[in-house]
Amino acid sequence: MVSLKVNGRTHSVDVDDDTPLLWAIRDNLGLTGTKFGCGVAQCGACTVFMDGKPLRSCVTPVSAVGDAEITTIEAISGKEVDAVQAAWTARDVPQCGYCQSGQVMSAVALLMENKKPSDGDIDLAMNGNLCRCATYVRIRAAIHDAARTLEG
Amino acid sequence: MQAPLLHAILAGAGLCLAGTALTSAQTTRQAAPAASLRSAESFSTIANQRDRSVALFGEIGTVLQHPRCMNCHPATECPRQADAKRLHQPLVVRGKDGHGAPGLECATCHGKQNFDPARIPGDGHWALAPASMAWEGKSLGQICEQLKDPNRNGSRDLAAIVKHVTSDTLVLWAWNPGPGRVPAPGSNAQFGALMQAWVDTGAACPAS
């Protein structure tokens, strides 16, 4: 049994220590907003927050989480999240949507650290998030929109 | 497990200079066995102390210039990876403190320990070496001078250098890199003994 703090609640999860956090989140806790894309830290679909910082849950064993607070796409909140959500909706960013929870997590993480990212800053932050539908141009535009909203 | 997705969004990044084939971070190839290191004592046959010191550094260089060390001492903003020293995939950069760019820091993927099922290496302070300690493209003589220079080596004297390379967990990781990566030559204990013998013989550097 492993104890995990996810989205503000502590859960006892019956998995081995080396089980990737992504498996526990999806299969044991039923939080399927976080996606599996590659399992090897190449696509970003599995991005969650650990103590407020982005983390690839597919390459993080549950044993490495300890007391840290995990937040998934289902429970992120705050002004950056609101701005990203509004910009994503206005720009109709998703195509199939599969990569998008990971994209949103990374976009929010970027805006929490950098209120006014340049194109280059966006590319560097979002490089680890692949999109098979190639929504990259809309993602970049939506992050700029969200940054403008946050500026007020 | 599904095959890793390939991507082609490197173009235009412009920070990593050298072109490289786009390949996945994961390799299914088995790494070649680790090379050995000569013992520090085996250099005692060289009578001239300075020559002995230079020869010792030559052996030390097989570790310093090994992919396990070199990949994160890049001359560019971008680390390399794997035994083939290819550009890190996804593209990541040094950032302001060697821990990556906002939104995509090293710790986004690299945990405190190796995660062997996905072959992701890890350490408590996974990071790039500072730009002042870039080794890529340098001769062994240049690396040697750089290593001794307190203005570039983090204000370390020779004793502190030996301590660093024998106790820093990220240095030690080079001998425990996880499956699919060849460890640095020999053992860290042998490497530490070579470094100490080099210091004891005057820490002389190769001419080139």
Ligand code: FES
């Ligand atoms: S599923 Fe984790 S990075 Fe692809």
Ligand code: FES
């Ligand atoms: S929207 Fe389809 S993979 Fe990104």
